[in-house]
Amino acid sequence: MTHTKDTLSPGAIGRRRAATLPEQPPQLWKSVKPKKAYDVVIVGGGGHGLATAYYLAKNHGLSNIAVIEKGWLAGGNTARNTTIIRSNYLWDESGAIYEHSLKLWETLEEDLGYEMFFSQRGVLTLAHSVSDLRSKRRNFYANALNGIDSEWLTPEEVKKLVPIINISPDVRYPVLGATYQPRGGIAKHDWVAWGYAKAASDLGVDIIQGTEVTGFDIRNNKVEGVHTSQGSIAAGKVGLVAAGHSSILANLAGFSIPIQSRPLQALVSPLLEQVLDTVVMSGAVHVYVSQAHKGELVMGAGTDAFNSYAQRGGFHVIEHQLASALELFPIFSRAQVLRTWGGIVDIAPDASPIIGLTPVENLFINTGWGTGGFKATPGSGWVMAHTIANGTPHELNKPFALERFVTGHLIDEHGAAGVAH
Amino acid sequence: MLNIPCPYCGLRNETEFHYGAEAGVGYPDPNTLSDSEWAKYLHIRANPKGWLPERWVHFAGCGRWFNLWRNTVTHEIGPAYLPFTTQPKAPDPDSNRDRMEGAKA
Numbered sequence: 007m008t009h010t011k012d013t014l015s016p017g018a019i020g021r022r023r024a025a026t027l028p029e030q031p032p033q034l035w036k037s038v039k040p041k042k043a044y045d046v047v048i049v050g051g052g053g054h055g056l057a058t059a060y061y062l063a064k065n066h067g068l069s070n071i072a073v074i075e076k077g078w079l080a081g082g083n084t085a086r087n088t089t090i091i092r093s094n095y096l097w098d099e100s101g102a103i104y105e106h107s108l109k110l111w112e113t114l115e116e117d118l119g120y121e122m123f124f125s126q127r128g129v130l131t132l133a134h135s136v137s138d139l140r141s142k143r144r145n146f147y148a149n150a151l152n153g154i155d156s157e158w159l160t161p162e163e164v165k166k167l168v169p170i171i172n173i174s175p176d177v178r179y180p181v182l183g184a185t186y187q188p189r190g191g192i193a194k195h196d197w198v199a200w201g202y203a204k205a206a207s208d209l210g211v212d213i214i215q216g217t218e219v220t221g222f223d224i225r226n227n228k229v230e231g232v233h234t235s236q237g238s239i240a241a242g243k244v245g246l247v248a249a250g251h252s253s254i255l256a257n258l259a260g261f262s263i264p265i266q267s268r269p270l271q272a273l274v275s276p277l278l279e280q281v282l283d284t285v286v287m288s289g290a291v292h293v294y295v296s297q298a299h300k301g302e303l304v305m306g307a308g309t310d311a312f313n314s315y316a317q318r319g320g321f322h323v324i325e326h327q328l329a330s331a332l333e334l335f336p337i338f339s340r341a342q343v344l345r346t347w348g349g350i351v352d353i354a355p356d357a358s359p360i361i362g363l364t365p366v367e368n369l370f371i372n373t374g375w376g377t378g379g380f381k382a383t384p385g386s387g388w389v390m391a392h393t394i395a396n397g398t399p400h401e402l403n404k405p406f407a408l409e410r411f412v413t414g415h416l417i418d419e420h421g422a423a424g425v426a427h
Numbered sequence: 428m429l430n431i432p433c434p435y436c437g438l439r440n441e442t443e444f445h446y447g448a449e450a451g452v453g454y455p456d457p458n459t460l461s462d463s464e465w466a467k468y469l470h471i472r473a474n475p476k477g478w479l480p481e482r483w484v485h486f487a488g489c490g491r492w493f494n495l496w497r498n499t500v501t502h503e504i505g506p507a508y509l510p511f512t513t514q515p516k517a518p519d520p521d522s523n524r525d526r527m528e529g530a531k532a
Binding site: 251253254262263264265266267311312313314315316320321322355411412413 | 428429441442444445446448462463466467469470471472474475476479481497499500501502
């Protein structure tokens with residue numbers, strides 16, 4: 007009787023498999039224990055926090071920096087989003103910061119020396135009603151004035167670009183037109199975080215995971231360190247880049263911010279043949295979808311109605327999203343939902359970020375990216391690093407200060423961005 | 428999906444309700460406030476990790492507003508109460524879990 011694989015013990019099978027698997031790649035960033043003191047401590051090891059640390063080191067020559075992450079690197083919204091990248095926002099302030107970010111994306115793989123499947127496959131934003139049409143046209147003209155690439159497409163031109171889309175006039179939400187940003191696209195989100203982490207680590211940044219910030223050492227209204235689950239760490243400056251948990255951290259530091267934390271869900275299908283090579287968004291019917299390189303359809307749903315920190319949302323929100331998606335893409339009716347998940351997004355009253363100084367000296371905040379922060383990762387890190395290094399905001403994030411809620415100079419991107427932000 | 432106890436209609440699905448954020452925020456006299464106090468009234472609402480008293484409106488039922496304790500981490504539902512009445516205390520997490528288990532059975 008011959009021995010088959012089945013007669014081997016599980017351990018032996020495991021050892022045999024291990025011998026045939028490729029070697030584990032070397033760690034991309036060094037695992038370190040926190041030092042007693044840093045020049046800058048960044049709270050939050052998502053894309054924005056890592057990018058902030060990277061640009062602090064690269065653009066401003068600082069190296070004594072720590073990024074402190076409660077969970078694991080990029081375990082929050084960074085790797086839970088639908089990876090859409092674009093810059094076609096309505097207002098000048100938003101256009102400027104998102105376009106700066108998009109320009110950074112265009113050379114990011116070379117800059118970080120790390121592949122991230124950045125693909126400028128174009129982003130379509132559909133209009134479904136007369137008022138929707140008007141607001142999208144307005145957005146299209148605003149983009150043209152700001153030098154942001156944007157085209158206006160008729161339903162027939164939409165169909166030509168995305169043949170699987172249903173442009174029948176007799177559906178509940180017919181496609182009446184669309185804006186198209188050819189330079190928009192997608193990237194592989196976890197690789198973005200890893201690329202920034204590796205590049206920051208190579209420049210001497212300490213990345214400390216599994217460590218929760220539990221309080222701040224504030225004397226004479228000046229931050230001098232953070233208390234963490236691994237003990238106290240002194241810090242010259244502290245940057246809060248904690249997305250959905252920003253309110254909690256701000257309260258620990260003694261001030262309030264106008265942020266509400268809500269679940270935002272997304273889902274993927276199993277791997278399918280490539281049928282969609284453009285990102286399609288529709289704020290009006292809550293659909294945003296692209297097809298990843300491997301072949302899964304990646305779709306975003308809307309936010310749940312209520313505040314939550316649970317990183318999960320209601321299934322009826324997914325159901326609503328899929329109903330709209332099926333009307334738009336009848337071919338998807340044969341696809342299955344493989345997996346759904348949620349992240350906790352930080353929503354400001356005007357759906358724009360808050361980046362800048364706080365009431366506490368040397369304590370800086372970057373929050374409020376809400377449902378659309380992934381696309382801003384490079385630009386957000388760039389201006390946050392400038393703000394921390396110089397103690398004053400960069401030209402691009404000046405309008406996004408916390409004070410705008412007192413002065414009334416809000417940057418209302420609800421209309422332009424909708425939920426598909 | 429949450430099951431929300433409307434004080435007027437009883438337990439109904441979340442999709443019959445709209446959310447109104449933090450409950451018990453009084454309307455101040457704008458003439459007596461500084462700009463930053465007014466900004467605080469307009470824009471700052473509680474965003475805690477845990478029990479939150481919040482407003483809901485049963486738009487697909489009686490159409491009336493009420494207040495409700497809800498936990499933002501576990502999504503447990505606490506007691507509902509009417510506006511302008513005494514706010515019940517924040518539920519004790521464990522006793523509330525028992526109550527919810529009982530409600531399901």
